[in-house]
Amino acid sequence: KAGVTQTPRYLIKTRGQQVTLSCSPISGHRSVSWYQQTPGQGLQFLFEYFSETQRNKGNFPGRFSGRQFSNSRSEMNVSTLELGDSALYLCASSLGRAADTQYFGPGTRLTVL
Amino acid sequence: AQTVTQSQPEMSVQEAETVTLSCTYDTSESDYYLFWYKQPPSRQMILVIRQEAYKQQNATENRFSVNFQKAAKSFSLKISDSQLGDAAMYFCAYRKNNNDMRFGAGTRLTVKP
Numbered sequence: 333k334a335g336v337t338q339t340p341r342y343l344i345k346t347r348g349q350q351v352t353l354s355c356s357p358i359s360g361h362r363s364v365s366w367y368q369q370t371p372g373q374g375l376q377f378l379f380e381y382f383s384e385t386q387r388n389k390g391n392f393p394g395r396f397s398g399r400q401f402s403n404s405r406s407e408m409n410v411s412t413l414e415l416g417d418s419a420l421y422l423c424a425s426s427l428g429r430a431a432d433t434q435y436f437g438p439g440t441r442l443t444v445l
Numbered sequence: 446a447q448t449v450t451q452s453q454p455e456m457s458v459q460e461a462e463t464v465t466l467s468c469t470y471d472t473s474e475s476d477y478y479l480f481w482y483k484q485p486p487s488r489q490m491i492l493v494i495r496q497e498a499y500k501q502q503n504a505t506e507n508r509f510s511v512n513f514q515k516a517a518k519s520f521s522l523k524i525s526d527s528q529l530g531d532a533a534m535y536f537c538a539y540r541k542n543n544n545d546m547r548f549g550a551g552t553r554l555t556v557k558p
Contacts, residue, residue, distance in 0.1 A: 335489070365546070375536065375548040388545040422490065430542050431478050431497060436490040 334358065336425050336437035344443045350411040353440045357404050357425030363387075364406040365434060366398060369420040378421075381406055382428050410442075418444045449539050451549035458527045459557050465512075466522045466552045468537030474498075477541040479513070479520045484551075485533040493535070496520065524554075532556045 337356045345351050357364050365388075366378040377390040381400035398408040404425070410417055420441050424434035449470045458464035470479070481493040496504045496513050503511050508528075512521045524531055537549040 367548075374550045377545040377547070380545060382543075387543060390545060424490075428543070430540050430544075431495070433492045433495070434546065435492075436482075438489050 336435050338423055338437040338440050342441045345413050346445050347413055349413050352407055352409045353421055355406045355423035358435055361425035361427055362404055363426045363428035364400055365424045366408050367422045369422055413444045415444050418442060449537050449547050449549040451537055451552050453552045455553045457555045460527055462527055463525045464527055466535050468520045468549055470518050470539045474541050480538040481522045482536045483533045527556050529556050
């Protein structure tokens with residue numbers, strides 16, 4: 333089975349712009365979670381989608397949004413980018429139960445200038 | 446809110462020796478799941494080992510084992526016969542039902558040849 337893929341792998345944007353990141357889960361997985369990883373804050377949960385519905389949401393401002401399509405692929409969008417949004421954005425897919433292993437993608441490295 | 450604490454930002458071990466990484470968590474729940482994930486440099490995060498809170502027996506996966514002390518809310522990871530490939534960031538994580546997964550700040554493990 334192919335692993336979790338994320339596109340693009342690297343992005344450079346300027347403040348005020350918006351960005352869309354994409355995540356393709358492992359075939360058969362219905363849950364996709366997004367995380368922001370920074371040296372200072374570590375791994376922070378953004379949101380989780382399960383069968384096209386947002387099941388959980390972290391403590392991030394409304395500028396961060398996401399969605400999931402019927403084929404389980406997910407996108408996250410960040411509007412009005414700020415310098416502090418520079419981070420590695422990871423997505424992880426799973427079958428959807430609490431005990432299930434989350435399989436992580438390689439991440440998208442976002443740099444905001 | 447459930448929090449996960451990894452008190453050792455960095456650890457070092459000699460190749461072939463044993464090392465233990467610490468993790469404590471805070472919860473009022475009785476049924477939950479605990480995980481250790483490994484993030485090698487510039488590589489994808491992968492699951493190392495998982496423990497269901499209702500199981501008293503400590504989980505083991507080859508050279509990796511845990512010491513799960515439910516009453517103390519402690520979940521340490523023991524790596525035996527350490528190998529150079531074990532060098533990575535190790536994250537402890539907690540999940541209750543289908544809520545979001547909470548990660549600790551991570552422990553950077555260095556393996557010395």
